[in-house]
Amino acid sequence: MITFDTIQGAHDRIRPYIHRTAVLTNQTINDRAGAELFFKCENFQKIGAFKARGGLNAVLQVAQNNEGSAITTHSSGNHAQAVAFAARQVGMPAYIVMPRTAPQVKKDAVRGYGAEVIECEPTLDAREAGVREVMARTGAVLVHPFDDDRVIAGQATAAKELIEDAAQDRPFDVILAPVGGGGLLSGTALSTHYLSPTTRVVAGEPEGAADAILSFQTGRVEKAPYINTIADGLMTSLSERTLAIIRTHVSDILTVSDPEIIAAMRLIWERMKIIIEPSCAVPLAAVLKRKEQFARQKIGIILTGGNVDLGKLPF
Amino acid sequence: MITFDTIQGAHDRIRPYIHRTAVLTNQTINDRAGAELFFKCENFQKIGAFKARGGLNAVLQVAQNNEGSAITTHSSGNHAQAVAFAARQVGMPAYIVMPRTAPQVKKDAVRGYGAEVIECEPTLDAREAGVREVMARTGAVLVHPFDDDRVIAGQATAAKELIEDAAQDRPFDVILAPVGGGGLLSGTALSTHYLSPTTRVVAGEPEGAADAILSFQTGRVEKAPYINTIADGLMTSLSERTLAIIRTHVSDILTVSDPEIIAAMRLIWERMKIIIEPSCAVPLAAVLKRKEQFARQKIGIILTGGNVDLGKLPF
Incomplete structure (x- = not known):
């Protein structure tokens, strides 16, 4: 609530x-x-x-509550940059799953905030699988774009x-x-x-x-x-x-x-x-x-x- | 000074x-x-x-000092709109000499402020002659773009x-x-x-x-x-x-x-x-x-x- x-x-x-x-x-x-x-x-x-607002509010709480040591999400748009930006503010690694078809300029922007871009096929299934793989491998916490x-x-x-x-x-x-x-x-x-x-x-x-x-x-x-x-x-x-x-x-x-x-x-x-x-x-x-x-x-x-x-x- | x-x-x-x-x-x-x-x-x-600033400062003084009953200038750019806008604020007619080659959207913008557009050939001589003609015909006062x-x-x-x-x-x-x-x-x-x-x-x-x-x-x-x-x-x-x-x-x-x-x-x-x-x-x-x-x-x-x-x- x-x-x-x-x-x-x-x-x-x-x-x-x-x-x-x-x-x-x-x-x-x-x-x-x-x-x-x-x-x-x-x-x-x-x-x-x-999107910077929601990304920050989630990531700052993950950091303050020691819920994990890294952040992940999947996004081809502004939420990807928001999470990368927020993770940098708290000094946590961020793993952003992006469709390989996303514009190079958007991938570069995410990398510009210090995040790692993990490319996947451009389907929702592949994006969600990519995030699961990152979570299993790194212990990263998912910050969903809206849910x-x-x-x-x-x-x-x-x-x-x-x-x-x-x-x-x-x-x-x-x-x-x-x-x-x-x-x-x-x-x-x-x-x-x-x-x-x-x-x-x-x-x-x-x-x-x-x-x-x-x-x-x-x-x-x-x-x-x-x-x-x-x-x-x-x-x-x-x-x-x-x-x-x-x-x-x-x-x-x-x-x-x-x-x-x-x-x-x-x-x-x-x-x-x-x-x-x-x-x-x-x-x-x-x-x-x-x-x-x-x-x-x-x-x-x-x-x-x-x-x-x-x-x-x-x- | x-x-x-x-x-x-x-x-x-x-x-x-x-x-x-x-x-x-x-x-x-x-x-x-x-x-x-x-x-x-x-x-x-x-x-x-x-350009709204200079146009207004000149036109408001023409009106306050009763220097004339109309305003004119020649311009194909922002000064044309500035003078038209300023003249409307004081309720004076404005005659804007514009080269006939100026974009239609700019002529429309000047007319949108209630000014009359007088088209001329796209040369400085033609523009200055157009302004002189307007001044002789209407008694309008010239507001030069910068001089x-x-x-x-x-x-x-x-x-x-x-x-x-x-x-x-x-x-x-x-x-x-x-x-x-x-x-x-x-x-x-x-x-x-x-x-x-x-x-x-x-x-x-x-x-x-x-x-x-x-x-x-x-x-x-x-x-x-x-x-x-x-x-x-x-x-x-x-x-x-x-x-x-x-x-x-x-x-x-x-x-x-x-x-x-x-x-x-x-x-x-x-x-x-x-x-x-x-x-x-x-x-x-x-x-x-x-x-x-x-x-x-x-x-x-x-x-x-x-x-x-x-x-x-x-x-």
């Missing part, structure tokens, strides 16, 4: 290692949406994404800061986050529940990875009907843990198409002059798609990260 | 209309440079560039804020700005002279528009030997006015090649997650090129703007 004290404890624990990222506004985007938007800029976070209360409590600190920094005079009507495995969305929903109970939490999901909306409806962890989206951080399915929190504390999940995601991403790049990943643009795409639903509301949006390959842009 | 009071007056005048933009730092870039860098983010400024003390005093407020916000405990060793017509560089040098007299001011200039370094050496306003650079905001030559200030208050002008500009631009995009124009990257490129000269120094850099065409990126 993740209580408010759990989240407060996570925040105190990770605070020395993270940035309290800016909350930015933009008049043109407000005009376009017909609402008042506040963007929590986790693209400016350490390692370029909110872990300590990771969820860490991710929850982004919405906590957003509410603390931008809702002193008037609460948000709604806070939006994208949903992949559901770690950020669960944490966002819990922080909002404890700190701003009148605020709705809504998720944005790509049509090309629409598992969460299905799971939200059926109450079971479902697979996406198909996977085909530019939002490469959001392809994962939920876990039982994240689905339970989301079913309790999230009001709605809205899906958007890849062209809608790219248009929202371009709007943020052109007007806010900041670099965000396609996954980040999903909530704004949902707001722009359903203007009548959000008209004149005070809206918080978590911009999750800024790690893009500038050689492969969609515009 | 632009005194400290002139700059303070400009700041008080334009403050209600501008953003006090953030000063950002980045550990990776510090490590790469072997120095401590502070970036003044005028890419987040109104209209996406520092104007009010514009220079406005641009000076960017360095003033940088010094006020990031040099309270320890003065900058050096502040760098790019140089085109010299409005920003003159203003930066004057603010630094008045507020932080121990700080050197250094300019960055593209090799493919190297007029300022030549003028700095000879003491006369020179043309560039050739014009060929990605830094499209820096192609203009100095005026007598800006050259005189620069010769008095600037320590050095450093030139960099286009590949060096593009590498520095990419470093800022990838590591700071912010969007800057090629012209902005010139000072950082100069620091990275002459590391020994800047080693371990406290360095301020003005990032001038973020208006780029995402469809035409150099990476």
